[in-house]
Amino acid sequence: MAESLSAAQLSTKWQEASNRGSAILRYLGEQVPLIYCLEVELQHAEEELKVEQRLLYPLEYFLFGEEPCVGLEKLQRYNSSSSAQQCGRVFKEGETVYSCRDCAIDPTCVLCIECFQKSVHKSHRYKMHASSGGGFCDCGDVEAWKTGPCCSQHDPGTEATMETDECVMDPGLQERAQMLFHLLLQYTTDMLIWEENNDLSEELKPKVKEDSYFCILYNDEHHSYDHVIYTLQRAIACDQNQAQVYTALIDKEGRRAVKRGTLRTCQQAKDNIRRNSEHIIQKPLRVEVLHTAVMAHQTFALRLGAWFQKIIGYSVGFRDVFCQMALEPASDNDKLSLISRLMLHDAKLYKGARKVVHELIFCSLLMDTEYKRQFAMKFTEHYKQLQEDFISDDHQRNISITALSVQIFTVPTLARQLIEEGTVIKVIIDTVMDMMREHLDNNHRFHFQGHNPDKFFRVQVIFHDLRYILISKPSIWTEALRVKFLEGFRVFLHFLGCMQGMEEVKRQFGQHVEVEPEWEAGFTLQMQLRHILAMFQDWCSSDERVLLLAFQECHRALMSCTNQPFRSEPKDSYMCKQILHARPYKVSQEPVSIHLPISRLLAGLYVLLCQTGAIQYLPDFVDPAQLNFTELAEQPLRCIVLAAQVCADMWRRNGLSLVSQVYYYQDVKCRDEMFDKDVIMLQIAASKMDPNHFLMLVLLRFELFDIFNGNCSSKDQEVLKQWNRLTEEMLYLLIIIVGERYVPGISNVTKEDVIMREVIHLLCIEPMAHSTLIKSLPENENHETGLETVIAKVANFKKPGVSGHGLYNVKKECLKEFNPFFYHYSRPQHSKAEEAQKERRSQESSEKGTAIGDQPNNKSAKQNSQTKQSNKTNQPNKTKQKN
Numbered sequence: 102m103a104e105s106l107s108a109a110q111l112s113t114k115w116q117e118a119s120n121r122g123s124a125i126l127r128y129l130g131e132q133v134p135l136i137y138c139l140e141v142e143l144q145h146a147e148e149e150l151k152v153e154q155r156l157l158y159p160l161e162y163f164l165f166g167e168e169p170c171v172g173l174e175k176l177q178r179y180n181s182s183s184s185a186q187q188c189g190r191v192f193k194e195g196e197t198v199y200s201c202r203d204c205a206i207d208p209t210c211v212l213c214i215e216c217f218q219k220s221v222h223k224s225h226r227y228k229m230h231a232s233s234g235g236g237f238c239d240c241g242d243v244e245a246w247k248t249g250p251c252c253s254q255h256d257p258g259t260e261a262t263m264e265t266d267e268c269v270m271d272p273g274l275q276e277r278a279q280m281l282f283h284l285l286l287q288y289t290t291d292m293l294i295w296e297e298n299n300d301l302s303e304e305l306k307p308k309v310k311e312d313s314y315f316c317i318l319y320n321d322e323h324h325s326y327d328h329v330i331y332t333l334q335r336a337i338a339c340d341q342n343q344a345q346v347y348t349a350l351i352d353k354e355g356r357r358a359v360k361r362g363t364l365r366t367c368q369q370a371k372d373n374i375r376r377n378s379e380h381i382i383q384k385p386l387r388v389e390v391l392h393t394a395v396m397a398h399q400t401f402a403l404r405l406g407a408w409f410q411k412i413i414g415y416s417v418g419f420r421d422v423f424c425q426m427a428l429e430p431a432s433d434n435d436k437l438s439l440i441s442r443l444m445l446h447d448a449k450l451y452k453g454a455r456k457v458v459h460e461l462i463f464c465s466l467l468m469d470t471e472y473k474r475q476f477a478m479k480f481t482e483h484y485k486q487l488q489e490d491f492i493s494d495d496h497q498r499n500i501s502i503t504a505l506s507v508q509i510f511t512v513p514t515l516a517r518q519l520i521e522e523g524t525v526i527k528v529i530i531d532t533v534m535d536m537m538r539e540h541l542d543n544n545h546r547f548h549f550q551g552h553n554p555d556k557f558f559r560v561q562v563i564f565h566d567l568r569y570i571l572i573s574k575p576s577i578w579t580e581a582l583r584v585k586f587l588e589g590f591r592v593f594l595h596f597l598g599c600m601q602g603m604e605e606v607k608r609q610f611g612q613h614v615e616v617e618p619e620w621e622a623g624f625t626l627q628m629q630l631r632h633i634l635a636m637f638q639d640w641c642s643s644d645e646r647v648l649l650l651a652f653q654e655c656h657r658a659l660m661s662c663t664n665q666p667f668r669s670e671p672k673d674s675y676m677c678k679q680i681l682h683a684r685p686y687k688v689s690q691e692p693v694s695i696h697l698p699i700s701r702l703l704a705g706l707y708v709l710l711c712q713t714g715a716i717q718y719l720p721d722f723v724d725p726a727q728l729n730f731t732e733l734a735e736q737p738l739r740c741i742v743l744a745a746q747v748c749a750d751m752w753r754r755n756g757l758s759l760v761s762q763v764y765y766y767q768d769v770k771c772r773d774e775m776f777d778k779d780v781i782m783l784q785i786a787a788s789k790m791d792p793n794h795f796l797m798l799v800l801l802r803f804e805l806f807d808i809f810n811g812n813c814s815s816k817d818q819e820v821l822k823q824w825n826r827l828t829e830e831m832l833y834l835l836i837i838i839v840g841e842r843y844v845p846g847i848s849n850v851t852k853e854d855v856i857m858r859e860v861i862h863l864l865c866i867e868p869m870a871h872s873t874l875i876k877s878l879p880e881n882e883n884h885e886t887g888l889e890t891v892i893a894k895v896a897n898f899k900k901p902g903v904s905g906h907g908l909y910n911v912k913k914e915c916l917k918e919f920n921p922f923f924y925h926y927s928r929p930q931h932s933k934a935e936e937a938q939k940e941r942r943s944q945e946s947s948e949k950g951t952a953i954g955d956q957p958n959n960k961s962a963k964q965n966s967q968t969k970q971s972n973k974t975n976q977p978n979k980t981k982q983k984n
Contacts, residue, residue: 108158108159108162109162111128111159111162111163112159112162112163112166115128115163116163121280122280122284123304125160125163125281125284126284126288126302126304126305127304127305128159129156129288129304129305129398129401130301130304130305130306130307131307131308132155132156133156133394133397133398133401134307134393134394134397134398136148136151136152136155136156136397136401137396137397137400137401138315138358138393138394138396138397138400140361152401152404156401157408160281160285160408161412163277163281164274164277164278164281164412165274166273166274166277172274173415176270176274176415176416176418177415177416186241186251186255186257187240187241187242187255187468188212188213188216188237188238188239188240188241188252188254188255189237189238189241189463189464189467189468190213190215190216190237190238191235191236191237191459191460191463191464192211192213192232192234192235192236192237192238193232193234194232194233194234194499195231195232195234196213196231196232196234197214197229197230197231197232198211198212198213198214198229198230198231198232198236198238199211199212199213199214199217199222199227199228199229200212200227200228200229200230201222201225201226201227201246201249202225202226202227202228202885203222203225203226203247204221204222204225204246204247204248204249205245205246205247206244206245206246206247206511206513206572206573207511207569207572207573207882207883208883208884209236209507209511209569209572210239210242210245210246210511211232211236211238211239212238212239212240212252213238213240215252215254216238216240216252216254216255217252218252219252219253219254220240220249220251220252220253221248221249222249226889233497233499234499234500235459235499235500235504235505236504236507236508237463237467237508240252240255241255242512244512244513244514245512270416270418275418275422278418278419278422279422279425279426282409282422282423282426283426283429285405285409286409286423286426286427286439287439288398288402288405289402289405289406289409290439290442290443292395292398292399292401292402293399293402293403293443293446293450293454293458294442294443294446294449294450295391295395295399297389297390297391299395301392301394301395301398305394305398306394307394310394311393311394312363312364313361313362313363313392313393314361314362314363314364314367314390314391314392314393315358315360315361315367315390315391315392315393315396316337316358316359316360316361316362316367316368316370316371316374316388316389316390317356317357317358317359317388317389317390317391317396318333318347318351318356318357318358318359318374318386318387318388319351319355319356319386319387319388319389319451320351320352320354320355320356320451320452321386321387321495321496322495322496322497323383323384323495324378324383324386326348326352328378329344329348329351329378329386330344330345330348331344331377332374332377332378332386333347333348333359333374335373335377336370336373336374336376336377337359337360337370337373337374339359347359353452354451354452354453355450355451355452355453355454355455356451356452356453358396359374361393364390367390368390370388371388371389371390374386374388375388403453403454403457406457406458406460406461407457409423409461409465410460410461410464413464413465414464420464420465420468420469421469421472423465424465424466424469424472424475426439427439427440427465427466428440428466428472428475428476428479438479440462440466440476440479441479441483443458444479444480444483444487444502445483445486445487445490447487447490447501447502448487448490448491448493448494448496448501448502449490452496452500455496455500455501455502456500458502459500459502459505462476462505463508467505467508467509473509473512473515474515474518476509477509477510477515477518477519477523478519478522478523480505480506480509481519481523481525481528482523484525484528484529484532485528485531485532485535487502487503488503488532488536488563489532489535489536491503491559491562492536492556492559492560498559498562503562506565506566506569507565507569510525510566510569510570511569511572511573513573513575516569516570516572516573517575517582519570520570520582520585520586520589521579521581521582521585524585524588524589525570525589526567526570526571526585526586526588526589526590526592526593527585527588527589527592529563529566529567529570530567530589530592530593530595530596531592532563533560533563533564533596534592534595534596534599536560536563537560537599540552541599545598545599546599546600546601546602546603546604547599547600547603547604547623547626548603548604549604549619549622549623550618550619551619552619552622557622557625561625561626561629564629564630564633567633568632568633568636568882571633571636571637571639571640571882572636572882572883574636574639574640574643575640575643575644576643578643578644578647583644583646583647583650586640586647587647587650587651587654590637590641590651590654591654591658593637594654594655594658594699594702595658597630597658597698597699597702598658598661598662598699600623600626600627600696600698601659601662601694601696601697601698601699601700602662602694602696602697602736603623603694603696604618604619604620604623604694604696605692605693605694606618606692606693606694606695606743606755606759607690607691607692607693608688608689608690608746608751608752608754608755609752609754609755610754611754612754613754613756614754614755614756617756617757617758618756618758619758620758620759620761620762623696624762624765624771627696627698627765627771627774627775628770628771630698630774631770631771631773631774632881632882634698634701634702634705634774635773635774635881635882636882637651637702638702638705638706638709641706641709642709642712642713645713645715645718648706648709648710648713648715649710649715649718649719649721649722650722651706652703652706652707652710652719652722652723653722653723655699655702655703655706656703656723656727656728658699659699659700659703659733660727662699669684669685669686670684671683671684672684672685674797674801674806675810676797676800676806676809676810677793679793679794679797681794681797681798681801683731683798683801686735686739686802687804688739688742688743688746688802688804689746689751689804693739693740693743694740695740695743695762695763695766695775697736697737697740697779698774700733700736700737700778700779700782701737701774701775701778701779701782702778703733703782704737704778704779704781704782704785705774705778705781707781707785708781708785708844708845708846708847709846711846711847712845712846728789730785730786730789730790731786731790731794731798733782733785733786734782734783734785734786734790734798737778737779737780737782737783738779738783738798738799738802739802740766740779741776741779741780741783741834742802742803742804743763744763744766744767744776745803745826745827745830745831745834746827747759747760747763748763748826748830748928749822749823749826749827749830750823750826751823767927769876769877769878769879769925770879772879772925773879777844780837780838780841780924781844781847783834783838784838784842784847787838796835799831799834799835800831803827803830803831804827805824805827805828805831808824808828833922836922837922837924840920840922841924843855843858852887853887853890853891856878856886856887856888856890856891857891857894857895858918859877859878859925860874860878860888860891860892860895860896861895861911861915861916861918861919862918862919862920862923862925862926862934863877863878864895864896864909864910864911865911865916865919865934865937865938866926866930866933866934866937867933867937868899868908868909868910869908869909870906870907870908870909871888871892871907871909874886874888874892874909875888892909895911895912895915896909896910896911896912896915897909897910897912898910916938916941919934919938921934921935921938
């Protein structure tokens with residue numbers, strides 16, 4: 102009997118076999134069903150002992166060619182551990198991870214608690230959070246940290262890791278490792294991607310075939326605990342306690358056998374479960390019927406995953422062999438490599454199998470630079486299919502193979518290679534475009550009315566990958582990188598073209614709108630793109646030629662948009678002996694959209710041209726005659742006029758959806774790539790156009806042209822109120838265009854100056870806590886606001902009392918920077934800041950008067966002084982209060 106042979110005898114027998122692979126598989130076919138899935142379920146410890154003695158120990162004996170402990174000692178005498186200089190610890194869900202705010206290349210670079218405690222980052226600014234599971238510790242990765250990439254335990258300079266990384270392996274051992282790893286990895290892959298109707302190979306079929314099957318119930322995220330418990334009670338006639346145990350195990354492991362018996366009884370149980378779990382709005386639970394031998398082999402395949410991790414940890418040489426076998430193209434050209442097959446089948450795997458596969462990838466392919474590159478290329482090659490499977494899947498992303506993108510796309514050198522060799526930017530955007538093509542209307546613009554929120558949420562996850570790829574801009578550009586980046590940029594512009602002018606609104610007259618239109622999806626998309634737009638601009642700014650070509654492409658894309666800025670022929674408008682040749686358009690009567698990403702991107706690129714000095718070469722790339730700034734300013738001006746008309750209550754019949762859009766348009770979450778860019782475009786146009794013509798254009802779009810020309814009058818109080826409000830908004834816009842120049846490229850200021858000014862104006866409203874300031878400032882792509890670098894320069898901290906929290910107060914010397922027309926103030930903030938400053942000046946005046954008026958006969962003089970000061974203070978603020 103095979104089981105009575107010792108490990109040494111089995112090893113010899115396998116070595117002498119003409120086909121060693123078949124001999125090993127036949128042994129597994131005999132032994133695996135005798136250990137797993139028996140009639141009487143073994144205790145875990147007893148089962149594990151049998152697996153070690155009968156299966157894993159003989160395999161290790163064959164691998165080393167002798168006693169495993171002896172062979173391992175010889176191997177480690179000449180080789181380093183595969184994980185010597187990298188931690189690679191895989192995080193469990195909820196485990197605490199640490200990121201250094203000073204040294205991490207990006208927020209995705211994290212340390213486990215052990216490495217953090219032994220690293221230099223412990224004394225730096227750091228943040229900690231609970232892992233969602235699936236990631237691993239970046240200790241030892243030199244591309245993840247600016248300084249201190251290794252803790253003391255993984256530092257290659259310490260005694261613990263002084264061994265050489267060179268692999269010295271006996272040729273016989275290497276040959277056996279290649280054969281055994283390929284065989285067992287093939288076996289594991291075949292078992293994990295098993296289809297219900299497949300048959301076992303001849304080697305794996307048990308000698309005595311039993312007519313015994315399992316009914317397997319799989320986990321999903323649609324059905325509730327109670328629903329599954331109820332279904333099991335009805336379908337397999339078990340009591341509530343047993344159903345609860347099954348349900349808990351299914352949720353934890355991903356699947357569980359709930360019935361054992363003949364094929365007929367298991368098939369009947371399957372039909373009952375599906376029938377009882379099906380609902381009008383829910384699919385039935387996933388159930389399969391598997392032969393007990395198949396179930397046994399699948400269980401052992403999972404156990405082999407943990408065994409591979411142990412063996413790989415012994416030596417760099419074993420890790421290299423495993424990676425080679427995983428990535429090796431199949432002998433049959435029609436078949437994929439083993440790792441590709443596992444990736445493409447990931448969405449069909451149950452939870453437990455996914456975790457094993459992902460952890461195996463972590464400890465092998467992602468621990469070596471070259472194999473990580475090869476894996477990344479295959480991941481990019483299959484990217485679209487993987488994302489399509491994830492969209493259809495119901496499991497969370499942290500247990501999806503797509504979550505591995507953060508491990509490869511955030512590596513700077515690897516990201517460059519994927520852009521150059523794998524055109525990854527184009528691949529990612531094409532994938533998003535294919536997923537969202539169903540939302541395109543007849544004008545080839547997105548329209549999200551009636552969209553599926555769950556699917557839309559899953560599509561948004563793809564934008565994270567685009568952020569990962571762009572998170573570190575290159576310091577050196579190659580010609581190949583320029584070509585591939587611009588190719589991706591063109592595809593990105595095509596995507597933005599589907600957003601340009603999407604979901605137009607038209608003012609409702611007479612009756613109130615009956616159904617509030619969908620608007621959240623469009624702004625959710627805008628928020629996802631916010632950092633991506635900034636990153637593209639940042640990349641462009643790092644190379645002069647790329648910046649000029651990007652501006653050329655962006656201008657071309659804007660001019661070719663289907664949403665043209667005009668629908669009628671131009672005509673002349675006259676005012677004060679000036680003639681404006683422009684096409685008629687009224688925001689209050691024509692369709693208008695708040696989504697203009699290409700126009701705003703063009704404004705951002707133009708500012709970068711000015712900032713870098715590349716603007717002098719622009720005529721070589723874009724014909725000056727084609728840069729019609731009147732038309733370029735048209736769409737942003739319409740958007741600002743729309744916001745003004747909403748404030749003037751002209752659109753109140755359009756419901757709350759439009760009010761919400763205007764709010765987010767100017768809110769901190771969106772304004773830097775929406776409202777701010779519209780202002781910049783108008784500033785650019787104002788600097789390039791004839792000033793009189795620009796003013797006439799503004800009056801025309803605010804629909805105040807005839808009023809200022811004296812050709813329009815009305816006695817309707819509501820109309821007069823609207824005109825007054827629009828006039829205030831128009832004057833306020835002119836103040837912004839002329840006065841708001843705190844933008845790098847428009848004025849000689851730094852990013853720190855901009856943050857400082859924002860903080861000053863926030864604290865001029867009222868003293869604020871640190872958390873409140875953070876929420877009121879825009880974040881960059883690394884989720885940093887820059888508050889810590891400027892707060893000490895502009896504010897004093899007042900410690901909290903017995904209750905409450907500490908507050909920052911603006912320093913007196915910074916109050917001269919206060920601008921009552923600050924363009925990031927909301928209407929309530931305008932009023933509050935103005936009142937606060939009035940109160941402050943009044944208090945200061947009172948204190949000065951008290952100091953001067955110590956003598957009794959100076960009382961009336963003090964009162965007169967206060968009255969004069971009050972008049973001086975209040976007089977210029979009549980206009981301010983209107984605004």
